[in-house]
Amino acid sequence: xxxxxxxxxxxxxxxxxxxxxxxxxxxxxxxxxxxxxxxxxxxxxxxxxxxxxxxxxxxxxxxxxxxxxxxxxxxxxxxxxxxxxxxxxxxxxxxxxxxxxxxxxxxxxxxxxxxxxxxxxxxxxxxxxxxxxxxxxxxxxxxxxxxxxxxxxxxxxxxxxxxxxxxxxxxxxxxxxxxxxxxxxxxxxxxxxxxxxxxxxxxxxxxxxxxxxxxxxxxxxxxxxxxxxxxxxxxxxxxxxxxxxxxxxxxxxxxxxxxxxxxxxxxxxxxxxxxxxxxxxxxxxxxxxxxx
Numbered sequence: 001x002x003x004x005x006x007x008x009x010x011x012x013x014x015x016x017x018x019x020x021x022x023x024x025x026x027x028x029x030x031x032x033x034x035x036x037x038x039x040x041x042x043x044x045x046x047x048x049x050x051x052x053x054x055x056x057x058x059x060x061x062x063x064x065x066x067x068x069x070x071x072x073x074x075x076x077x078x079x080x081x082x083x084x085x086x087x088x089x090x091x092x093x094x095x096x097x098x099x100x101x102x103x104x105x106x107x108x109x110x111x112x113x114x115x116x117x118x119x120x121x122x123x124x125x126x127x128x129x130x131x132x133x134x135x136x137x138x139x140x141x142x143x144x145x146x147x148x149x150x151x152x153x154x155x156x157x158x159x160x161x162x163x164x165x166x167x168x169x170x171x172x173x174x175x176x177x178x179x180x181x182x183x184x185x186x187x188x189x190x191x192x193x194x195x196x197x198x199x200x201x202x203x204x205x206x207x208x209x210x211x212x213x214x215x216x217x218x219x220x221x222x223x224x225x226x227x228x229x230x231x232x233x234x235x236x237x238x239x240x241x242x243x244x245x246x247x248x249x250x251x252x253x254x255x256x257x258x259x260x261x262x263x264x265x266x267x268x269x270x271x272x273x274x275x276x277x278x279x280x281x282x283x284x285x286x287x288x289x290x291x292x
Contacts, residue, residue, distance in 0.1 A: 002045050004052065008032055009042070012060050019064040020203070027069050031059040034073060066203040079129050081159045089148045090213035092125040095274045099188050099243045100129045102272060102283055106186065106241045113137050115184045117235055119172050119228050120144075120191040122213060124152030127167075130188070131160035139165040140181045142172060145212060173227045178234050187232040190245040195221035198247075220253060222246075229258060229282075233265040236286035242266065244282045251279030258282070264289055 012028030021027055029042065035056035036045055049055070062072050070076035070085045070092075077083075078092045079100060085091055107113050117140045118127040127141035141156070143149040149169040156165050170177055172191070193216040200206045200214065217223030225244060232242045246254050251271035258266045264287060272281035 002048060004048050005032065005036070005042055005045055008035075008053075008056055012056070015060060015064055019066065021063060021066070022202075027063055028060075030069060030073070031056060031063060035059055066207060068204045068208055071208060078125055079133070081128055081132055083123060083125060083128060083155050083159065084151060085123065086147070086151050087208075088210055089145070089151050090122040090209055092123060095276075095280060096125060096190050096245055097129070098272065098274055098281060099126060099190070099245060100133060102243045102281065103130065103134070103186055103188065103241065107134070111185065111239065111241070113185050115182055116140070116186040116188070117142065117181055117184050117232075119187060119189040119231060120224065121152050121167070122148050122190070124155040124167070126188045126190060127152060127165065128155050128159045130186075131156060131163040131165050135163060137164075137185075138182075139163065140184075141165065141167045142170055142177060142181075143167065144169065144171045145210070148213075171227075172224065172231050177231060181235055183237045184235045184240055185237060186241045186243075187235055188243045189225075189228045189232070191224045191228045192216045193221045193225050193246045193250060195219060195247070220250075222250065222253060222257060225254065226257060226261065229262060233262055233286065238286055238288045240286040242282070242284045242286065243272075245280055246282055248274075248278035248280055251282075254282040258284055 013025045016024035016027055035052055068091055075082050076085050076092055079097050113134045115138050116130050119142045121127050121141035121143045127139050131139045141152050143152055149167050153167045192213050194214045196219055216225055255269050258269050266284035267287050269284040271279045272283050274280040
């Protein structure tokens with residue numbers, strides 16, 4: 001390894017460790033690759049740009065301040081896509097990918113996925129994955145924040161060219177959405193759901209993610225998820241699939257929400273675990289009837 005690169009990797013890892021960054025060696029390596037402007041393995045780097053030291057120092061300073069790595073890079077991976085990331089918009093999380101796995105299982109059972117909606121889409125994360133992996137489907141994404149809706153359109157334009165999609169800037173409680181979105185086979189959502197008294201521990205979340213994308217409203221954090229579920233019930237066809245991410249302490253509460261507040265609207269109500277074995281997704285199927 002080039003001596004300058006080796007020294008920078010060691011120094012960067014040490015500084016990020018001291019700053020409390022959870023994955024210092026990984027992040028230092030990623031920032032090094034960015035500063036070197038290379039896609040080659042670090043051991044194969046023979047020359048470094050003249051601006052390397054200055055560029056790496058600036059990137060390192062931002063990460064030591066606990067600015068999210070994805071935001072520093074301006075992008076993040078989600079399934080087989082690369083999505084753009086911008087300040088003020090919620091950063092996609094890998095655990096959310098499981099929602100798309102559930103949709104694939106639904107389709108594998110012989111169900112049609114011709115129309116799908118992503119409620120509280122943020123940067124367009126789930127909408128982009130649906131458009132990419134279900135190219136035959138028309139995708140409708142709903143987002144209340146103007147900056148997030150704009151980024152969702154940008155990501156869909158970049159990652160799903162030629163697909164049929166639309167981003168609607170609206171609150172999920174807006175009654176006009178039922179006339180703007182056709183009957184859906186699938187509705188997915190990763191809404192804000194953090195309860196009022198639960199403060200995120202990660203500095204990257206607490207300091208950089210917008211509060212509107214974190215806190216779901218009400219003591220239980222489920223005010224927005226309730227509206228999501230009500231809209232899903234109105235949009236879905238009989239037998240249609242509803243998948244909604246939630247906090248790992250809200251599995252029982254979200255199931256009860258469907259059964260008690262929208263009686264008869266959903267069946268096969270269950271909680272899906274994430275890869276760490278935590279309860280993270282409400283999964284249900286729409287019935288023919290039911291109040292909501």
